[in-house]
Amino acid sequence: MLRMSTLFLRTLREVPADAEVASHKLLVRAGYVRRIAAGIYSWLPLGYIVYRNIENIVRDEMNKAGFQEVHFPALLPSEAYEKTNRWQEYGSDLFRLKDRKGGDYLLGPTHEEMFTLMVKGECSSYKDVPLVIYQIQTKYRDEARPRSGIIRGREFVMKDSYSFDIDDAGLAHSYQRHRDAYISTFDRLNLKYSIVSAVSGAMGGSASEEFLAPCDTGEDTYVLCESCGFAANVEAIVTPMAELPTANVPPLEILDTPNTPTIESLVEVLNNEYGGGFTAADTLKNILLMADGEAISVLVPGDREVDLKRLGASLPGIEDLRLFEEGDFATRKELVKGYVGPQDAARLGLRLYADPRVAPNSVWVTGANERNRHARYVVNGRDFQVDQYIEAAEVRAGDTCPKCATPVIIDRAIEIGHIFQLGRKYAEALDLTVLDAEGKQRVLTMGSYGIGVSRAVAAVAEQSHDEMGLCWPREIAPADIHIVATGKDDVPFAKAEEIAEALESIGARIMLDDRRDASPGVKFKDAELIGIPTIVVVGKGLADGTIEVRDRKSGERSDIPVDEVVGYLAALLD
RNA sequence: CGGGGCGUAGCGUAGUGGCUAGCGCGCCUGCUUUGGGAGCAGGAGACCGGGAGUUCGAAUCUCCCCGCCCCGACCA
Incomplete structure (x- = not known):
């Protein structure tokens, strides 16, 4: 029995100055957690009871699904991570340390390597798989920006599981078992969530889905169709390309448009000087970017911004993608900032990408590649040639659902779970093979699956509170x-x-x-x-x-x- | 890592060159009170994030460092 007379608890009347989101404010005010450093929190008695209740639900559902619990240290030698190159790739997000002999160690940010090696040590036959093992472990990531209390910490608890199968069909089955187990888990936690495809179907890629718990303060943005239930990350949205007929458009005409370096100023001049009726959507925005040191040009309608995340996801293989800066314009004088148009892209040696909204035969007002001049009656296919259509423009509420064409809504959410068909990357890097029925070595294929256990405490708090305080579902409540x-x-x-x-x-x-x-x-x-x-x-x-x-x-x-x-x-x- | 804000008692804050750093909450003692964060009286608690400098004098001005929060990039 918990007795308020002796409970180690102090509730706060005032909102702590460093808390912004509801879960953070309330968990601190109600005496569940206290901050130790940025992204590092202690649990007080009530908080730790709630945390363990959630952990036990997660564990229970994993066990019910037939998965087996193991436990790794958080403190790990660098060796395995060097083999998979993550010692380098993880960069400064990795907490690194040295032992007294100068050996390199790390605090595990995730444990694919260790699980792979564990299975390598214990399994040698196709008869040993399928296998799913999991752990509930403290993870360490030296995030550039921890935020929102315990939603994104530098130390956090994650349930991570890994499946090992001999072939793709087995992996698909293990993936489905996890998907089902996650549904049971999150239902039991009383969380509202959407299951969202994380990788664009168009790109191929391995199957990956995120479990997102909608809440205003979430850091993930996703698209939801309330009509058919379609949900996807903005990166995974595919824009249909309109099929426009060839129209009889007057020849391209150069206009004097003094002092119109922005879409807004251009629309104003067009409406004052050139007949009116123009909106930003009639203009074509020609965005210049540096992609791994090479200048590229991306076309989007003037009323939309380029979404660098979506664009990056559409340009696999490009590591460093950024907008043109003053220095880039300075070295390429032929590109006139504010007056760039696609008509001369080929001549200027610019690869020309376009969002599908800039469909073939569409007609635009765009830059004339001369200061204070624009061009109208610029027709895609007649006056410029797009090299490649890619997803580049921002997705907005009201855009049509790729499945059923209903206007979608945009929502924010906390990522509470992620399931992912990893494939053979780690198994190959660490040489995880078993003998098959014919006595041949076969590389196993893996899946990895995570639930943010400590984050789930915050996610439930975010979804279940009012102006007076927290409202826990009974199974989670202290x-x-x-x-x-x-x-x-x-x-x-x-x-x-x-x-x-x-x-x-x-x-x-x-x-x-x-x-x-x-x-x-x-x-x-x-x-x-x-x-x-x-x-x-x-x-x-x-x-x-x-x-x-x-x-x-x-x-x-x-x-x-x-x-x-x-x-x-x-x-x-x- | 870029931009912005902040750092004064356990918590929330006032104090922009000049008396002993002020207030509210919380805490301690006593009396009263007990269905919506009680009242009165008394009390404890702060090297004003750290260092250097300017000045007769610094919480206050300058520089450096550290820490925290927010937006973005990154991460998932």
Whole structure:
């Protein structure tokens, strides 16, 4: 039984100055966590109970799925990570350290290498697979920017599992088993979530899906179709290309457009000087970028920005992609900032990419490659030739769903899980092979699957709170029932104690506010802040033989006769 | 890593060159109070993030460093 009189807990009336998002504010105010350093948090008793409840649900669902738990150290020698090149690739996100002999060590950011080596050591036959093993482990990543309390920390707990199969069909099956287990897990955590394809289907790529829990403060943006349920990362959205007929468009005409380096200023001049009726969507934006040191040109409609993430995802193999800077314009004087058009791309040696919205036969106003001049009646296919169509423009709410053409919404979310068909990358790098039925060496194929366990605490808090405080689902809450005793004399306290013991004897987890020196208001505020799903008030009602039972989430209150209250509460727990 | 903001008691804050650094919450003691963060009285708690400098005098101005938060890049 948790007793407020002795519990190691201090609730805060004021919002801590360093907290911005709801989960962070409330978890600190309610005394669940405290910050140690940027992205590094301690758990206080209530927080650690909640954390373990979530961990146990995750573990339980993994075990039910037939996966086996193992445990690796967080402190690892660099050797395996050097073999897979991640010692270099991970860069400064890796916490590195040396032992007294000067040997290189790291704090594990993820454990693919270690799992692969473990299986290599224990398995040598196709009969040893399929195999799924997992661990619940503290991970370390020296994030450039930890944020949002425990949502993105430098130390965090992740459940990571790995599947090992002899062939692709086996991998697909292991992947599906994980998908099902994740659905059971997140349902049990009472989280609302969408399963989102993480990699563009058009690109081929291995299957990968993210479990995203929608919330305003989430750091992932994704696209959701409320009509057909389609959900995808913005990187994975495919824009259909319109099929426009060849039209009889007047020949390209150069216009004087003084002082119009921006789309906005251009539209204004067009409407004042050239007939009106123009919007930003009629203009063609010609964005110049440096892709691994080479200048490229990307076309998007003037009312859209280039989305560098989407563009990068569409240009595999390009490592360093950035917008043109002043220096780049300075070295290429033929490119006139603010007045670039695609008409001369070929002559200037620029590879010309276009968003599918810039369809063949579409007609535009665009730069004339001369200061203070633009061109109109510029036709794609007649006046310029696109080298390649790629996803480049930002995705916006109201764009049409690639599946059913309904306008989509854009939502923010926290990534709570990720399932990924890894393939043979690690197995090959670390030479993980078994003998098949014909006695030949076969490289195993792997999947990797993660759930952010500590992050899930924050995700549930984000989705389940109100202006008064947290509202935990019962299985996660630090207790089933929060009993508050109020009054001066001993009667309500004795009664509360009696009810608490009766409930505990039937397996209920009880928080009892037995403080004699705190006023009723303080106790109610604390109970609401802490967020145990059922609050029982033993006090004033005793005079007419009743005890008040409140539902934290709905705020519903009912007066239950004293003799029936234990039975009533027991029924709530079933 | 780029941009912005901030650092004063456990928490939230006031104090832009001049008396003993002020207030609220919390904490301690006593009395009163007990169904919505009680009242009164008394009290403890701060080398003002660190260092160097300017000055008769620095929380306050200058420089350097450290730390924290937000936006972006990165990561997943």
